[in-house]
Amino acid sequence: MAEIAFRQALREALSEEMRRDERVFLMGEEVAQYNGAYKVSQGMLDEFGPRRVIDTPIAELGFTAIAVGAASNGLRPVVEFMTWNFAVLALDQIMNHASKMLSMSAGQFGCPIVFRGPNGSAGQLGAQHSSAFESWYANIPGLKVVSVSNPYDAKGLLKSAIRDDDPVVFLESELMYGDMGEVPDGEYLIPLGKAAVKREGTDVTIVSFNKMMKVAMGAAEELAKEGISAEVIDLRTIRPLDSETIINSVKKTNRLVIVEEQWPFASVSSEISYRVQKDAFDYLDAPIHRICSADTNMHYAPNLVAAYLPDVPRTVNLVKEVMYIKK
Numbered sequence: 001m002a003e004i005a006f007r008q009a010l011r012e013a014l015s016e017e018m019r020r021d022e023r024v025f026l027m028g029e030e031v032a033q034y035n036g037a038y039k040v041s042q043g044m045l046d047e048f049g050p051r052r053v054i055d056t057p058i059a060e061l062g063f064t065a066i067a068v069g070a071a072s073n074g075l076r077p078v079v080e081f082m083t084w085n086f087a088v089l090a091l092d093q094i095m096n097h098a099s100k101m102l103s104m105s106a107g108q109f110g111c112p113i114v115f116r117g118p119n120g121s122a123g124q125l126g127a128q129h130s131s132a133f134e135s136w137y138a139n140i141p142g143l144k145v146v147s148v149s150n151p152y153d154a155k156g157l158l159k160s161a162i163r164d165d166d167p168v169v170f171l172e173s174e175l176m177y178g179d180m181g182e183v184p185d186g187e188y189l190i191p192l193g194k195a196a197v198k199r200e201g202t203d204v205t206i207v208s209f210n211k212m213m214k215v216a217m218g219a220a221e222e223l224a225k226e227g228i229s230a231e232v233i234d235l236r237t238i239r240p241l242d243s244e245t246i247i248n249s250v251k252k253t254n255r256l257v258i259v260e261e262q263w264p265f266a267s268v269s270s271e272i273s274y275r276v277q278k279d280a281f282d283y284l285d286a287p288i289h290r291i292c293s294a295d296t297n298m299h300y301a302p303n304l305v306a307a308y309l310p311d312v313p314r315t316v317n318l319v320k321e322v323m324y325i326k327k
Contacts, residue, residue: 001182007040009151009183010116010172013158014041014078016187018048021076024162027054027063028080028117037082038118038177064090064115068098071113071167078162081117084133084171098167099142113167116158119147120210120261122174124305127297132261134209135268137169138239144192145238147171149213151181153236156190164192173211195242197249201231204319205249207272208259209235212310216259219315230319238268243275250276251283255322258290259310267292286322291315 004012018024025048026041032055035042045053056063060081067077081087087094094115101111120132138145144166148154154172161168198213199220208216213234220230231249235242250256256276258269269290276288291310298308320326 001184003180004151004183005177006151006154006172006179006181007038007177009155009181010040010158011042011044012183013155013162015044015047017159017162018044018052023074024076024078025052025054026078026080027056027067029056029058029082031055031080036080038174040080040177060086060090061093064093065097067113068093068101068111071098071111072101072109076112076162078114078116081115083129083174084117084119085129085131087115087117087133094137094143094167094169095140099140102166103142110165111167112165114158114161114170115167116170117172118174118177119171120173121298121305121309124300124302126300130298132210132293133169134171134238134260135262135266135271138241138268138271139266142167143239144168145171146192146236147210147238148236149176149210149234151179151183153190153196153234155183156188157192157236159187160189160192163189168192171210176211190236193237193240193242195236195245196234197231197245198234199230199232201229201253203229203253204255204257204322205231205233205246205253206257206259206315206319207233207235207246209238209268210261212259212261215310215312215315218312219259219319222312222316223319228319228323235268241271241275243272243279246272247276247280250280254283254285255319256284256288257315257318257322258288259315260290260292261309262292264290264292264295286324289318289322291318
């Protein structure tokens, strides 16, 4: 095991897959000459050249359309968005073309493509650059949606996403690119659609993903100081959603709290709550609770940023509510 940064884990995944399969190429704004806006593609232009590491104009709809066309003709592009907030401009290509290509062609044309980049808030970036998009893309049939929280998962899941024959939305976080974590020296793959139990527990299940896993794990640490044993699940893949792992945990703990960086309406937690009450209702000893971002835009002021995002103290209090413990 080597301890490497999140961005390096992504770079290793990309480079290994490009060496393995000459059909794989990377394109996006500043990925080549500038070594990537977040230095994920650092050094890749030197190794693979300008035909496989391609700088694009600031025209998300245009270069996404080029990638979808390339994928439909046998190549396997990886498209980097400087932020998923900018990918809204390319939504027509992602939703109306990439996700529907296989079904609309009656199986004649697939679309093996990965759309990746940072998702959600990254501090004081204002309302237009701070949205989380998991539930948006998970609502589109034909797409697979991955949302990673650590370097180990980032590498293993990105390699699987590149090899997948369906279009994959791969959501990272600007705030995690410098995070360090252990990554095996040899090749490994993590299957899409499988959640991970990051901490075993008996009293309550906490489900989260992406950078909110830091909140979930931090809350579990604080709860342990008070004798409360929290089981923490990292979804890793949002679609397909691993309901089985969540339900098995709830059958053990009888309580569920969900932490996510989404607006609350029609969010990932909404879908999880529905599935758990449908398939594990008799095991619940308390209503399912969730903590989401505030149901408004995230503004620039730091006090408003803090009020907008889920945090450890509020998550701890929410767990105590489902356990009927006075705060």
